[in-house]
Amino acid sequence: MHRPASVAARPSITVRLAATIALILAAGGVGISVAAYAYGRQAAQEAYDRMLAGAAFQIVQAVSIIDGRVVVNLPVSAFELLALAPDDRVFYRIVGPDGGTITGYEDLPPPAAQGGEMTFYSADYSGETVRLASAMRRFAERGFSGEVQIVVGHTTRARAALARDITAKALALLAIAGVALVALVAFAVRSSLGPLVRIEQALRARDPKDLSPLTVSTPREVETTVAAINRFMSRLADRVTIMQNLIADATHQLKTPIAAMRAQAELASGEQDPARLRAIVGRIHTRAIGLSRLADQLLNQALIIHRSDAAAQELIDLREVAIRATDETDHDLLSSGLDLHLDLPEHAVHARGDALSLVEATKNMLSNALRYGAPPVTFSVEHDDATGMAAFAVTDCGPGVPESDWPDSGRRFARSAGSLPDSAGLGLAIVNAVAEAHRGRLVFSRTAEGRFRVALTLPAERGEP
Secondary structure, three states, rough: OOOOOOHHOOOEEEEEEEEHHHHHHHHHHHHHHHHHHHHHHHHHHHHHHHHHHHHHHHHHHHHEOOOEEEEEEOHHHHHHHHHHOOOOOOEEEEEEEEEEEEEOOOOOOOOOOOOOOOEEEEEEEEEEEEEEEEEEEEEOOOOOOOEEEEEEEEEEEHHHHHHHHHHHHHHHHHHHHHHHHHHEEEEEEHHHHHHHHHHHHHHHHHOOOOOOOOOOOOOOOHHHHHHHHHHHHHHHHHHHHHHHHHHHHHHHHHHHHHHHHHHHHHHHOOOOOHHHHHHHHHHHHHOOOOOHHHHHHHHHHHHHHHHHHHHHOOOEHHHHHHHHHHHHOOHHHHHHOOOOEOOOOOOOOOOEEEEEHHHHHHHHHHHHHHHHOOOOOOEEEEOOOOEEEEEEEEEEEEOOHHHHHEEEEEEOOOOOOOOOOOOOOOOHHHHHHHHHHHHEEEEEEEOOOOEEEEEEEEEEEOOOO
């Protein structure tokens, strides 16, 4: 499978993890090396000290008193025992009660203090480090009384070689175990990443137009990744659908008024009667106003749907939204003499939402009432403590939408028995989309006085923004 050069150049998880474990093992190997060498030295020391002790005891047993004199018959077996370290030089000394050397190396140093029957110590002798064992034998006979000291030693070459051998074998086992561990980790990581490879292959094999959820069998640990990919694909599919709907809506809704304006313009170009020409120009103007309104609604719908996912919701005062929506409502409608009442509570009504989307939604509610309803029109902000809901409500004295059409009035381009020919069918759809994005509802009702009421409800919040 071909991979981009930039991707192939990056270290993989397997390499990173294997390298990390190798570094950990290397750092641990230093400590283990020190510990192994210390253990090797101790083991070699104990083994060869026992050899020295055996030779010293054999020599001790060979010491006797004859006619008041110390007599030593050095046993061959003692030196054969010491010969088990063939590369080491052997030294011995036998000291009488008066401190004089009976036999052996006269300058061989005795221990600083004799501790018990056998004392082990190290000393520098003849240019080398020597390990020595000292044993005492007490005599109390008629012709002789006192202690005889036997000192036996040898160089430490064999001890050092044994310590190095133990350390080398320990490090060899550690190296073999480390390589095996790194290999097992690399294998385990590759096996664990197998589901990600399957996900990659499934995505690569897909048709670019296929945005349906992935159905790849994965372990529990990877299910969250698949779920995140599916959520992203679902959002992408929604975006594509929105874009397709916007294109379809614009194509369908703009084609007819543009064609009508073109036909009226062609008629005007050949019309000689001033009265009829003014009538044609009036129809062109009316079509232009309707086309402008339709284009505004299409763009507002696209903007609001986009902001429902992209814009962060903040704590806002709904009274400020109502004032802004009233100021931005079509001035031609407000200047036509229609009676509009703005009813706001004295205290702030807070909710969490996107101010721009709420302004556009309430502007559409107001425009529908001012254009198709009957005065007086009332725009109010309400708060119900019992339900914890806040609402923008617009009421008028017109017939409004028939109750049988209320369930479908929030759909795009919905047509009802009460809709007028110049209604694009997008105003209430925009309001409904904003309500859903704010966890609210678009509600139709009639007041006790019989006035038609449209409300955008959303959860109220407490506190200051």
